[in-house]
Amino acid sequence: MAVVTEPRPRTRHRLPAAERRASILAAATEVFSETGYQRGKVSDIAKKVGVSEPVVFQNFGSKAALYRAALDHVTEAVSALLHHAADAGRPVPEVLAAFLDPAHMERFHQPGAHGFLFADATALAHDPDLGEALRQVHQHFADTLAELIRRGQTAGDVRDDLDARTAAWWLVSLLAGRTFRASVVPDRDTVEAEMTKMALRALRPDAT
Numbered sequence: 674m675a676v677v678t679e680p681r682p683r684t685r686h687r688l689p690a691a692e693r694r695a696s697i698l699a700a701a702t703e704v705f706s707e708t709g710y711q712r713g714k715v716s717d718i719a720k721k722v723g724v725s726e727p728v729v730f731q732n733f734g735s736k737a738a739l740y741r742a743a744l745d746h747v748t749e750a751v752s753a754l755l756h757h758a759a760d761a762g763r764p765v766p767e768v769l770a771a772f773l774d775p776a777h778m779e780r781f782h783q784p785g786a787h788g789f790l791f792a793d794a795t796a797l798a799h800d801p802d803l804g805e806a807l808r809q810v811h812q813h814f815a816d817t818l819a820e821l822i823r824r825g826q827t828a829g830d831v832r833d834d835l836d837a838r839t840a841a842w843w844l845v846s847l848l849a850g851r852t853f854r855a856s857v858v859p860d861r862d863t864v865e866a867e868m869t870k871m872a873l874r875a876l877r878p879d880a881t
Contacts, residue, residue, distance in 0.1 A: 694732045696722045701733075702743040707785050709793040710740050710803070737802035744794055744810045747787040752817040765825030769818075770873055773844070775865040778851065792852055811849075815841040822876070832878045840876065847872055 700721035705713045715736050719726045733739040758768045771777065781788035794810065797803045818841035825831030847868065858864050874880055 693722070693724070693728070697724070697729055697732055697739070698742055698746055701739045702746050702790070703785075705740055705743050705793070706747070706787060706790045709789075710736075710797060713740075715739070735802075737800075740794075740803065741806040744790065744806055745813075747790050748810050748813050751787055752813065755817060755821060759821055759824055764830045765821050765828065766830050766873060766876060768821065769844070769876070770869075773847075773869050773872065775862065775869055778848070778865070782851065791848075795849060795852070811845060815845050817841075818844050825876070829878065831876050832880055835876070844872065 697718065700718045701713075703721065704718050707713075713736075715726050715729050718739070719729050722729075729739065733742060755768060755772060758771070759765055778788070780786060782792055783789060791810075794803065794807050798807050815838070819837040822831055822835065822837040822840050826833045826835070826837065851865070854861055854864065
């Protein structure tokens with residue numbers, strides 16, 4: 674007579690704490706990059722990871738804290754990408770030209786891309802829970818650009834009479850103004866291309 678055994682219950686494997694936190698952050702970055710902060714739901718983030726909402730809050734405390742972490746995450750990613758390009762031997766003006774290229778900026782700011790999250794965050798500058806985080810994100814990005822400009826100055830590819838910090842904030846302002854220009858500037862594509870050329874030309878040693 675055959676012995677019938679009961680099937681063993683499936684054991685759920687719990688992720689290590691650091692791995693679970695990283696998974697939640699990755700999911701949050703994806704959701705917020707698609708929908709923005711206001712429309713982004715913690716329930717959607719939890720569902721992507723396969724955990725409950727309380728687990729998300731246990732790891733990050735609040736939706737605002739999770740959004741701030743996502744902003745930090747994408748800022749680190751973009752900064753690392755720019756540094757990697759420069760470390761690979763590409764001249765700094767070439768790195769900046771590829772990043773600031775209007776076609777790239779258009780893709781960069783589409784829903785689902787990191788730039789969409791940056792643009793969404795800019796609209797939240799006066800939110801008491803997010804304003805300081807936004808300032809820190811912009812400061813971090815400006816610091817990255819300033820470091821690149823200094824590298825270019827050392828290599829002789831960027832004019833050496835520029836203050837790197839001021840030039841970096843100038844480029845940040847150029848990017849931050851895209852939303853405004855999109856709503857008021859006729860023939861925006863042409864204007865964006867010309868503004869980018871002007872900015873890059875002003876960095877060149879022969880621009881003095």
